[in-house]
Amino acid sequence: MKAVICEKLGSPNDLVVRELEAPSVGAGEVMVRVKAAALNYFDTLIIQGKYQFKPELPFSPGGELAGVVEAVGDGVSRFKVGDRVASYTKWGAARELFLAREHDCVRVPDEVPLEHAAGLLITYGTAIHGLRSRAHLQSGESVAVLGASGGAGQAAVEISKLMGARVIACASSEEKLAHAKACGADVLVNYTEGGFKQKLKDLTDGKGLDVVYDTIGGDHSENALRATAWRGRYLVVGFASGTIQRIPANLALLKGCDILGVFWGDAVVREPEEHHRDCAQLFEWVAQGKLKPHIHAQYSLEEIALGLEDITSRKAKGKVLLIP
Numbered sequence: 001m002k003a004v005i006c007e008k009l010g011s012p013n014d015l016v017v018r019e020l021e022a023p024s025v026g027a028g029e030v031m032v033r034v035k036a037a038a039l040n041y042f043d044t045l046i047i048q049g050k051y052q053f054k055p056e057l058p059f060s061p062g063g064e065l066a067g068v069v070e071a072v073g074d075g076v077s078r079f080k081v082g083d084r085v086a087s088y089t090k091w092g093a094a095r096e097l098f099l100a101r102e103h104d105c106v107r108v109p110d111e112v113p114l115e116h117a118a119g120l121l122i123t124y125g126t127a128i129h130g131l132r133s134r135a136h137l138q139s140g141e142s143v144a145v146l147g148a149s150g151g152a153g154q155a156a157v158e159i160s161k162l163m164g165a166r167v168i169a170c171a172s173s174e175e176k177l178a179h180a181k182a183c184g185a186d187v188l189v190n191y192t193e194g195g196f197k198q199k200l201k202d203l204t205d206g207k208g209l210d211v212v213y214d215t216i217g218g219d220h221s222e223n224a225l226r227a228t229a230w231r232g233r234y235l236v237v238g239f240a241s242g243t244i245q246r247i248p249a250n251l252a253l254l255k256g257c258d259i260l261g262v263f264w265g266d267a268v269v270r271e272p273e274e275h276h277r278d279c280a281q282l283f284e285w286v287a288q289g290k291l292k293p294h295i296h297a298q299y300s301l302e303e304i305a306l307g308l309e310d311i312t313s314r315k316a317k318g319k320v321l322l323i324p
Contacts, residue, residue: 002324003095004304007058009049012305012312015061023099030079030100031071036118036298037062037093039307039320040151041240046091047308053265055091061304062093062322066108066118076102084108086117086279088125088268094301096324103272106279111287119293119319120282122264123155126237128278130213130262131159135233139164141210144200146224147240148185149176149317151296152215156237157183158291160213168203170196170220172314179317183294191220200227208232208255214245221245225257232257240314294318 005018025031043061045051066086069079079085085105092098108117131137143160147153148169160167161184169185171177177188189199200209200223208229214221218241225234225247234257239245252259268275285291296318299307303322310316 001096002301003060004062004301004322005058005060006047009047009057012044012047012308015047015304017302020095022097025071025073025099027074028076028102029073030069030076030085030102030105032065032067032085032087032098032100032105033070034065034093034096034098034324035067035114037065037095037322037324038119038122039304039311039322040064040122041238041311044308044312053090060092060094062095063090064088064118064121065093065098066114067098070097078102079105079107084110084114084117086114086121088121088265090265094304094322106276109283109287112283115295115298115321115323116286116293117283118321119151119295120286121279123151123319124159124282124291124293125268125275125278126152126262126264127155127159127213128282129264129267129274130235130237130260131156131163131211132278133267133274134260134262135211135235137163137165137211140166142166142168142204143211143213144168144170144189144209144224144227145180145185145213145215146170146191146220147215147238148180150215150240150314151311151316151319152238152240153213154180154183154294154318156213156215157185162285162290165211168200168209170224176317196220197223197227200224204229211235213237216240217245218243222247222251225251225259228255228257230256234259235262236260237262296320298323300324
């Protein structure tokens with residue numbers, strides 16, 4: 001089988017494609033024929049050794065996939081050969097065959113294309129986990145999404161709308177804002193034009209934001225937090241700007257607000273039942289036509305560097321997929 005391999009820490013151009021022996025399925029494992037693997041921002045970090053997960057070399061990047069079960073090991077009861085599944089893998093999905101633990105897989109309904117399922121778990125899973133379980137978002141509340149046109153931000157825009165919120169999309173260009181608008185955002189704010197905090201307050205009639213969903217960190221985070229309402233919720237989701245924000249702790253005191261970490265990758269391990277419920281909800285929305293994940297581009301395994309470049313340059317509007 002073919003696999004993208006990170007043999008040394010470095011740039012996307014250091015990745016290579018190798019021909020490997022097909023793996024043997026073990027007890028409690030499911031062998032998945034990968035039909036699509038999704039790339040995410042953290043893939044650009046993990047190949048440099050700059051992410052919280054640091055797999056031993058050599059390894060394959062790619063944190064989520066969807067495909068068809070090709071074999072099952074002893075003790076597997078939830079799946080059989082031919083079943084359509086998706087899995088969060090942390091890393092390793094950029095290959096033709098993947099060995100997953102049974103409890104790491106979720107069943108994909110026939111109505112959901114595997115290409116869509118491959119890109120649902122991380123960004124949309126993070127969004128529904130952050131907005132529903134962490135922020136307890138209610139219908140009618142306001143949500144500002146920072147980095148609204150990227151994969152993570154777009155997912156937050158769409159999930160917020162499905163939960164009945166008023167969505168303020170924040171991005172760095174008119175092109176990106178137009179994409180966020182197409183994804184359902186109600187109001188658009190270009191945070192490079194100045195007056196960011198005041199614009200956010202004005203858009204809530206001076207009340208302030210109920211929820212901030214921050215995927216980028218960096219220079220705009222403090223202003224977004226300052227624009228929250230009394231008992232607002234500021235979600236720390238990611239740092240796509242490359243800079244981890246330093247938040248003055250007194251703001252949390254003065255606003256009576258919550259600063260909440262959204263570490264979905266650990267939550268799925270600690271709270272698997274909630275993860276399975278969230279996936280079921282996401283798949284139901286897709287099957288009903290209420291949610292249609294946008295695919296920015298599809299690349300072969302050999303073209304993974306192009307896909308990662310789309311992400312690092314912040315050109316990606318939606319998911320970047322690898323199709324083995």
